[in-house]
Amino acid sequence: MPQFPAHRIFPTPDAASEALAAEIGDLVSTRSSEDRSVVLGLATGSTPIRLYAELTRLHREGLSFSNVITFNLDEYLGLGRDHPESYWQFMHVRLFDHIDIPPENIHIPDGGIPDGELEGYCAGYEEAISEAGGIDLQVLGIGRNGHIGFNEPGADPNLPTHVTKLNEVTIGDAAEAFGGAGNVPRRAITMGVKTILEARRVALLAFGESKAEIVRLSLSPGVTSQIPATYLQLHRDSTYFLDQDAGAQLG
Numbered sequence: 001m002p003q004f005p006a007h008r009i010f011p012t013p014d015a016a017s018e019a020l021a022a023e024i025g026d027l028v029s030t031r032s033s034e035d036r037s038v039v040l041g042l043a044t045g046s047t048p049i050r051l052y053a054e055l056t057r058l059h060r061e062g063l064s065f066s067n068v069i070t071f072n073l074d075e076y077l078g079l080g081r082d083h084p085e086s087y088w089q090f091m092h093v094r095l096f097d098h099i100d101i102p103p104e105n106i107h108i109p110d111g112g113i114p115d116g117e118l119e120g121y122c123a124g125y126e127e128a129i130s131e132a133g134g135i136d137l138q139v140l141g142i143g144r145n146g147h148i149g150f151n152e153p154g155a156d157p158n159l160p161t162h163v164t165k166l167n168e169v170t171i172g173d174a175a176e177a178f179g180g181a182g183n184v185p186r187r188a189i190t191m192g193v194k195t196i197l198e199a200r201r202v203a204l205l206a207f208g209e210s211k212a213e214i215v216r217l218s219l220s221p222g223v224t225s226q227i228p229a230t231y232l233q234l235h236r237d238s239t240y241f242l243d244q245d246a247g248a249q250l251g
């Protein structure tokens, strides 16, 4: 039986990003030729920046995203869409402002939802994913602590989209962008592990030496909530796209 996640090691982050962009481009154009939409789950962070640059390049070369519907993984709670560190801003600056995706097809959790409305909001996010037909391909990064989305160590794998607390490693990693750990939001809205595992295909990107250990640990057989990325071992169509540094500890 094939082992999942599969992994592919590329010479550079650019090469890995180009390979995933090519896969996404093929999916988008195949669906378009069938007059069908395609649903992508998208991630933020430094890792997918090259992927989005490459998708932008494919668009300039003629690939249309008019049949694409997107759902982002997560958003900091308490940040409005106009906050420079919001994932809303990130996605627009890095991708959406440069392609022809219809604005109404873009879904990013809204970090400005008041506490009393969050439960209904999260349920609505899941419903929107179902109504769109479910996620065809989910792009993920991985935190140094093994998180996927904001499913931090100890995450309940049975949760759909929900509100969660950020773990100390995650807060530390975000501190610089926010000008100090004290400014990093403590909570986020995130798709759950359940949501991620329901995607028909999952592609995880990881680059650099700092990810080598967690990549090895998350691919070591055995599922544990202490390393949420290990839940991808339960997914029958998941692939890690790695550069040489991130894949350095794999046998």
Ligand code: PGA
Pocket (backbone or CB within 6 Å): 044, 045, 046, 047, 048, 140, 141, 142, 143, 144, 147, 148, 149
């Ligand atoms: P990074 O974050 O891409 O900025 O390394 C990855 C993640 O935390 O998922």
